[in-house]
Amino acid sequence: MENFVLHTPTKILFGRDQIANLRDEIPPQARVLITYGGGSIKRNGVLDQVHAALHGRHVFEFGGIEPNPHYETLMQAVEMVHNEKIDYLLAVGGGSVIDGTKFIAAAADYVGDPWHIMETVGSDVTRAIPMGVVLTLPATGSEMNMGAVITRSATGDKLHFMSPFVMPRFAVLDPQVTYTLPPRQIANGVVDAFVHIVEQYLTYPVDARVQDRFAEGLLQTLIEEGPRALQEPENYGVRANIMWCATMALNGLIGAGVPQDWSTHMLGHELTAMHGLDHAQTLAIVLPNVLQLKRDKKHTKLLQYAERVWNIHSGSDEQRIDAAIDATRAFFEQMGVKTRLSDYGLDGSTIPALLDKLQEHRMTALGEHGDITLEQSRQIYHAAR
């Protein structure tokens, strides 16, 4: 096991009707800005629950944060924070709203051009407005970590930053609020969480038995509960298990002290930025081909994954690895998330342009060994057609 530092101070309020309890988590005199996305929280009653919990407080609203939140939109919120003297942010939504709110939190207190936060990956953020979360879509894990991904629509750049100052103070996770999500969003969330886990697990062994078993337990749970979430949208237990998996998938716990391989996310980000594919769709397209290309370097962990996660016990090493990769792809397809570029009307003709973007973003040495070069990325995109 490698050395690590783990610090996850976000207070989790999990379960039925927990939104009412957020009142106790925000200082009484705070000037609170509620941030949200396209307005589904108005239709499903979540925004009403939030307002009821904050009755009598100083509350403002900023809606319209889009999927893959845009820098340009978020800067409007920063202006509102300054004008209204906001001192607490409450993100009500999924990963895009939470990520966007993290950027607002950092940018509002930042000296200089806020885009510099992205260019320095958050390293010079020294403070931020405190924020809380009401999660409506289990997927990205952003509710309990310090990362965020932001897109600049003018250039198509999709970059991430990290800072402990934007770690949410609290997060409310009520599985009931996910009942009304469209199947596509639930499926995307399950695939996103699944890939987060794989990216921290499927590298090479460092004898980190707790982290491995936690990762395997989360993957098994998603495999069991993901399809049920589509079939039984109001099954509380299923939604609760998925919601908790997604948070645990990316709060630092399973990634502590182990090598990581975020190449699937990096290659996927360029597909979203250039072609507008859903984030999870890009992951489902890229991951099986990363595993195929790197099967030798990932040999030992792929065999462990085959055995412990998929119960694949027969056949040669190579056959069991193939079966595990096939099972991964089949799981994504079972969730309704297609796994080929051609499924989305893409023929691979933009691969050179995608590689240019990877180079521009300095994504030229990806993977746990830093050996996924631009040429290997080309092979991965090519195999994904």
Added chain:
Amino acid sequence: MENFVLHTPTKILFGRDQIANLRDEIPPQARVLITYGGGSIKRNGVLDQVHAALHGRHVFEFGGIEPNPHYETLMQAVEMVHNEKIDYLLAVGGGSVIDGTKFIAAAADYVGDPWHIMETVGSDVTRAIPMGVVLTLPATGSEMNMGAVITRSATGDKLHFMSPFVMPRFAVLDPQVTYTLPPRQIANGVVDAFVHIVEQYLTYPVDARVQDRFAEGLLQTLIEEGPRALQEPENYGVRANIMWCATMALNGLIGAGVPQDWSTHMLGHELTAMHGLDHAQTLAIVLPNVLQLKRDKKHTKLLQYAERVWNIHSGSDEQRIDAAIDATRAFFEQMGVKTRLSDYGLDGSTIPALLDKLQEHRMTALGEHGDITLEQSRQIYHAAR
């Protein structure tokens, strides 16, 4: 899954030579009291490492905190905190030192008779001196939770309290410092952690799949690594896995949203208080008999435990449950921790006195259903002879 609140803000610094980094976790101007136990940290160099990390700071020492820390001893430290205007506590040791330091932290800022903290189980603690931890013995999980067990030697009372104000701000976990532990202490630590996990897992199902799989993963890891820790005391990987298991066993994670059964600890505490047995010895004595007596109420989870933790797949339900309980007992014995009262020279003649103490401490409705009455506790002690 039941509703839960989970808040574990303790920052973990895990790995080789992390003690040096505690310098950055304590405010530069703090007046720090280092608390410790019998002095092994002087012999193995840990105290020197701590002093080196705090070179140039205001540092004081309080040694002599005993196993099952005594109220009377801790009150001497409270006096020292007042006299020396201490404003940061650094516990360097195992569970007893950490628990004792939590009590010092709360008692030093407490208005009224500090024993009242124990009688009210910490409910009226409203502040405490901040504290950090350098863990030397993986076992109790106290380094990342808000609980502590204190003994009043004058009366033999062993009580616990809990307060978020005594949650350590940080904990340094360097597996290397455990190399020199006596085998008995490592064995006790593994058994203690194992029983913590079982007490949060072996109740009845609430479809909490993540918590179940995390618990099973920790149990499997202890089963694999516990005996190796005795055979290969300087195997870093083994010590690292055990250390991380013990912390994860009782930091709230696997117990979030699930029923719990702390009867083994409660019955064990009385054995330690009356007869001076090691804490883990009492757990090894009590647990198998709790599982036997409550096998009907725990039926479903016992079968899951048999299958997933012990790979027991054949035989009738009752045979598989017997095999799982037998395997649990055999594991404790394999670790060198005996599982019968008679192994410790006890014949059961003090059972009436133990029951009197349970009654005095209001431990008359234990277990996940509150149905372990004094009569059932008598049966458990009786079966453990």
